[in-house]
Amino acid sequence: MAEPTAKRQVTVPIMADLATRGETPEILFWVGCAGAFDDRYKRVTRAFVRILEHVGVNYAVLGMEETCTGDPAKRAGNEFLFQMQAMQNITTFDGYGIKKIVTACPHCFNTIKNEYPALGGNYEVIHHSTFLQQLINEGKVGVAGGGEFKGRRITFHDSCYLGRANNIYEAPRDVLAVLDADLVEMKRCKTNGLCCGAGGAQMWKEPEPGKKDVNVERTEEALATLDGNAAALDSLYGVESGNEGATPAPKTNAQNSIIAVSCPFCMTMMSDGVKNKERENNVQVFDLAELIATAEGLNA
Amino acid sequence: MTIQNLIFLLVAIAGIGLFVWQVRKIRANILVGRDREMSGHVGERLNKMLLVAFGQQKMFKRITPALLHLVVYVGFLVINVEVIEIMIDGIFGTHRVLQFLGPVYSALMATNEVLGALVIVAVIAFWWRRNRSQPVRRFTGPELRAWPKLDANIILYIEVVLMLALFTMNTADLKLHQLRGADMPGTFPISSLLTGLFPSNMQALEVLERIGWWAHIVGILLFLNYLPSSKHFHIIISFPNVYYSRLVPQGQFSNVDSITHEVKAMLDPSYQVPAPPVGPDGSAAAPTPFGAKDVNDLAWTNLLNAYSCTECGRCTSVCPANITGKLLSPRKIIMDTRDRVEEKYNSPLIFQPNLYGAEAKHETQEHLDKENHTLLRGYVTPEELWACTTCNACVEACPVNINPLESIIEMRRFLVLEESAAPNSLNVMFSNIENNGAPWAFSPSDRFNWADDLYMAEKETAAKS
Incomplete structure (x- = not known):
């Protein structure tokens, strides 16, 4: 791994500044509210910017001009508020002549890609997992030898809005594959993936009464999978949960194993779940962009 | 002879x-359901019917x-x-x-x-x-x-x-x-x-x-x-049900056109809102509510869904809310829809299922509203609807492409847009979006703070000349 030779400050290009200079960047990086405000996910935003800078992508962000896509309002039934937000954003996009948008949030991705066209907003929208996959395929991100994640056990938690909502299952797995890590799949993965519990505006409300929180259920599955704990998996899945086929990974006392996510809400829910299970000392939750930026040695 | x-x-x-x-x-x-244009895409639809209905593709999960x-x-x-x-x-x-x-x-x-x-x-x-x-x-x-x-x-x-x-x-x-x-x-x-x-x-x-x-x-x-x-009606009706199932990505929720007109008129006063449809007798048709309160507010495809359900419970068995003990069961929403449509409109003549609703010996009974004997509240409680994470697991699991999520969202729309009956925390989220442009109470002027003091390692190999 190449030693960092220098540390430089990144000035993130803002769309409005470029426009005054008459420039149009190739790609708009849509940061999203979680990426801008959530302390944990800000680190993902910064990691992704480091990757964009590293590969020399011609990009810009909207900065303070960005506003909620309206996704949580729409999922909660507030179509009026959703459309107000969407129209506002479409006006902004079209004002800058934006054609291509990349985002690290599957909810923003789904909404802009699938729901803005009915309101007159048509863009090429890419989730950062697909974007990273393309960079890897083009050889722009190498992560020679897997970097510091080589051999570490990682399980990927599918985001509903990336997976079932948009059929993106392989891109995040292709990205993880370059880390040369010990990748293990949860039984409920891909089309059968279990939600983290935050979708559909659940992120902003208390769960209804029940016997368990969804994120705890999912974290228990992730931990039991990482640990290769067959007994814990059996008790989770019970009789005929379906999806036959997955066998537990070899049992280990997995130290420093990782739950990989690709969504800000999954990040919150899985991190809370790991804390709830008091495993934060040996299990970490990382986004794909953080794993790649770290493995590529871009952090400073 | x-x-x-x-x-x-x-x-x-x-x-x-x-x-x-x-x-x-x-x-x-x-056909008491709302109209929804489903013509076209014949090849694509037939192909899906061949795979999913005739070919039993999704059963093999x-x-x-x-x-x-x-x-x-x-x-x-x-x-x-x-x-x-x-x-x-x-x-x-x-x-x-x-x-x-x-x-x-x-x-x-x-x-x-x-x-x-x-x-x-x-x-x-x-x-x-x-x-x-x-x-x-x-x-x-x-x-x-x-x-x-x-x-x-x-x-x-x-x-x-x-x-x-x-x-x-x-x-x-x-x-x-x-x-x-x-x-x-x-x-x-x-x-x-x-x-x-x-x-x-x-x-x-x-x-x-x-x-x-x-x-x-x-x-x-x-x-x-x-x-x-009987639920066994699926042997016939699941074929048209799969034929008419959605072709768009599962994450794409329907657009409410009437709201689009209102929003456009708000943003641009010169925008002409199309005249409301006129009934056969020349009078203006009764305004339709936003979202669904009763079965006739759902699209006809949602009612076709209800008749296609064979109550296998694959949806409910993968529902994160149901798995963790919440009241929500996608199968119940679909079964309620069929029971309610038969209670309100034509009931089957030969065998009359014991329609339940308000009389049910049911876990949700105490929450049911006997005044409003409609699909929403009379059969399906807001507590069930608000437990949904919109994860699409139920949609993915259904072997005959029933979409419980569409009905759930339509009823949420009614609760929010017609009754302002969202849980309070969601109302807070709405007002945050309205006032701050984010679902949390952060100031929009802090939106770009993430880029402060952002440093990165510059590797020799990556340095640009």
Whole structure:
């Protein structure tokens, strides 16, 4: 791994500044509210910017001009508020002549890609997992030898809005594959993936009464999978949960194993779940962009 | 034409006529739903119907029930050949009229018999999975009350009776031929094993053959007329249901056009909102509410969904809310929709399921609103709706492409847009978006703070010249 030779400050290009200079960047990086405000996910935003800078992508962000896509309002039934937000954003996009948008949030991705066209907003929208996959395929991100994640056990938690909502299952797995890590799949993965519990505006409300929180259920599955704990998996899945086929990974006392996510809400829910299970000392939750930026040695 | 042929003809006409009459009622029930343009994409839709409905593609996510179901399904398809033969024989007084097919006939009869035996095995397995002391989890749940449980078992019993009638008919016929020293057209691998169990009295055999024949065809006609009252209606309606299922990504929720007009008019005062549709008598049609309060506020495809549900519970068994003990069960939403549409509009005439709603001995009973006896509140409680994470697991799991999520969102829209009845924390989220442009209470001026003091390592290899 190449030693960092220098540390430089990144000035993130803002769309409005470029426009005054008459420039149009190739790609708009849509940061999203979680990426801008959530302390944990800000680190993902910064990691992704480091990757964009590293590969020399011609990009810009909207900065303070960005506003909620309206996704949580729409999922909660507030179509009026959703459309107000969407129209506002479409006006902004079209004002800058934006054609291509990349985002690290599957909810923003789904909404802009699938729901803005009915309101007159048509863009090429890419989730950062697909974007990273393309960079890897083009050889722009190498992560020679897997970097510091080589051999570490990682399980990927599918985001509903990336997976079932948009059929993106392989891109995040292709990205993880370059880390040369010990990748293990949860039984409920891909089309059968279990939600983290935050979708559909659940992120902003208390769960209804029940016997368990969804994120705890999912974290228990992730931990039991990482640990290769067959007994814990059996008790989770019970009789005929379906999806036959997955066998537990070899049992280990997995130290420093990782739950990989690709969504800000999954990040919150899985991190809370790991804390709830008091495993934060040996299990970490990382986004794909953080794993790649770290493995590529871009952090400073 | 003998008197027997005449009786048969009348029975067949009555049976089929009654079925058509019942189907027309169901069609009327489905069409009370809101209009939704579904024309076009014929090739794509047919292809999906071929894969998902005819090809059982999504069943094979769970291999054991998929194989058991496949046996019964293929058995049903092949037995239709036999039914055609019985119909022709019955009307024209012929006997095994299709025997001119020769080896093809033998193959059909042999396949039919083997499948018939396998159907009995599969049905016993199905019965065991439902009725043992600890049934498969998805065959339990508060929405599986007395009627749905009985319905599931009645279907299994009828299937066994039909198969036994088939074997009675074939075995008696085979033995008659043997006693006469005649060659029986066709090959009957199962019945040939059973001839020893039958009497050697010609007269008794002739009676047995007739009993089997009549029991088989009358049983089928009765079963046909049971379908419209039963979850077993899926054997017919799941084909159009899959045909009309969504082609867009599962994450794409429908746009509400009436709101689009309002929003555009707000943003641009010169925008002309199209005139509301005019009723047939020239008066303006009653304004439709935002979202769905009752079944007629849902799209007709959502009601088609309700009639396609065979209550298998795959949706509920993968629902994160249900798995973790919340009240939400996607299957219940779909079953409630069918119960409510039959309560409000045409109910099936033959068997009246015990519609529940307010009278139900049900977990949600105490939450149900007896004043507002509509789908929303009268059957489905807001607590169920708010537990949904919109994860699409139920949609993905349904073998016949039912979409419970669409109905859930339509009812959420009614709660929020017509009643302002969202949970308070969601109202806070809404006002945050309105005021700060983010669902959390952060100042928009802090939105770009993430880029402060952002440093990165510059590797020699990556340094730009």
